[in-house]
Amino acid sequence: MLGSWLILRWALNQMDPNKNAKAMAKLRKKELAKRLGRPVNLDGQYEDVVAQAVINPAAIDVTLEDVGGLDHIIEDVTRNVITPMRHPEHFRSNLLRQKRGVLLYGPPGTGKTMLAKALARECNACFILLKSSTILSKWYGDSNKLVAAVWSLASKLQPCILFIDEVDSLLGQRSHQEHEATTAIKTEFMQARALGGLHPAGLGRAGRALSLPLWEGFETTGRSNILVLGATNKKDRLDDAVLRRFSLQYEVKLPNxxxxxxxxxxxxxxxxxxxxxxxxxxxxxxxxxxxxxxxxxxxxxxxxxxxxxxxxxxxxxxxxxxxxxxxx
Structure with missing residues (x-):
């Protein structure tokens, strides 16, 4: 009987159409836990995809001392971004709030991406390098689910920095000529909701999941510690709604x-x-x-x-x- 049961179980396992996907998901969880030095509970295939873009701040080999010619920006960023992220307990009032959106714009090669990585290391924050290819999918509806996965994973990893390089390619101006799926992605990204709360994994004291607005109006809950950092060479191509929500904007000019x-x-x-x-x-x-x-x-x-x-x-x-x- 036992032998027959084992054979039947093996046969059913071999017939499972999701066998390879489950094995890959398990492997990704182990790889992410090793990379971050702590276990992370990934929920579903969409978080698995986003997890591949997560970088451990300890693995970033760029510091603020390596960034030359941007002392004026670094001084302001230290006061308005780094200090609030490292000491969030002091920024809980209406006037003292963490900045949720920072935009770096200017010509190519001026150090925007380098500064973003140095910020993540200085804040000791998990760094999610978000590209268009990460959340765009040929399957209808998948992109919206990937956007939601970005926020839910960031909520679990906080403190976390979502870095969108070439943000104009992802959140450019909306028009009547673009595909409705593209418009839906932009709206989803700006109004995304994900699990959040007092617990790092997004659970309240009573153990219930709390649905909290994360990027809606760029005003996240005071208990979250997530920053959206964008970089672009073409600021004028950003959607007005997106541009307005970047509360801090720094022009990274060609060096004198x-x-x-x-x-x-x-x-x-x-x-x-x-x-x-x-x-x-x-x-x-x-x-x-x-x-x-x-x-x-x-x-x-x-x-x-x-x-x-x-x-x-x-x-x-x-x-x-x-x-x-x-x-x-």
Whole structure:
């Protein structure tokens, strides 16, 4: 009898159409728990999909000290974003509230994504890198469910930062010409509701699930600790309703000569730590912020119009020259 029961159970298990999906879900839960250093209860296949975009803040190798030329933004962000997220108990009144939406806009390569990652590390917040491909699906209705899964998972992981890179591609201006499914996604995202409450997993004291507005009007419950951080090169293409709800907006411009020198200095300082200062051209030394190097000032003056990314690429190409000469 026991043998027959085991054979029947094995046969039914082999016939289960969701067998592979269940195995993948179990594997994803283990992988996410290992990545975050704590178990996370994932509910359904949609949270499984979103979980692949979660980054442990301890795994982010960018700090605010690595972000050059944005001191004025970092100072303001520290006061209005980092401190409230790290000490939410002090921001519970009408005047003292955590900011729920931060927008970084400006030309490409100016450090918007780098600053976003540094913020997540500084806040010790789980970082969900949200892209259009994460929540857009060819199946009708799936995108709305994925949006809801984003918020429900963020509620479980809080403190959490939802980072939407190229936010204009996901939440651009609505028009009568776009597909109704696309409009529905935008509306769902702005008015999403998910489980939340006193308990990290979204349960109240009585153990009942509480349905709380998370992004509706960008005014979340005082008990939540979730920030939506967007980055875009085209601010004017954002939907007006979305733009209005980003309570903090920072323009990340192309660096001026002082900022370019700071970026060059930080880039070479990191290179010197990795391979040794003896491999840095003497004209570029010293690298101290106080005295600087005449070579860096000379470079900064002649790189007008360069973005932070352009300057890093310039240093990278220069660093490859002696390696090639040594090999030859």
């Amino acid at each position: 000569v002082t900022q370019r020198e700071a970026i060059l200095r930080l880039t070479l300082q990191r290179h010197a730590r990795e391979i040794g200062p003896e491999n840095i051209e003497p004209q570029l030394l010293p690298l101290g912020a106080a005295d600087g190097g005449s070579g860096l000032a000379w470079l900064a003056e002649r790189t007008d119009g360069f973005s932070g990314s352009d300057l890093v690429q310039l240093c990278s190409q220069a660093a490859a020259v002696p390696i090639q000469e040594h090999i030859e």
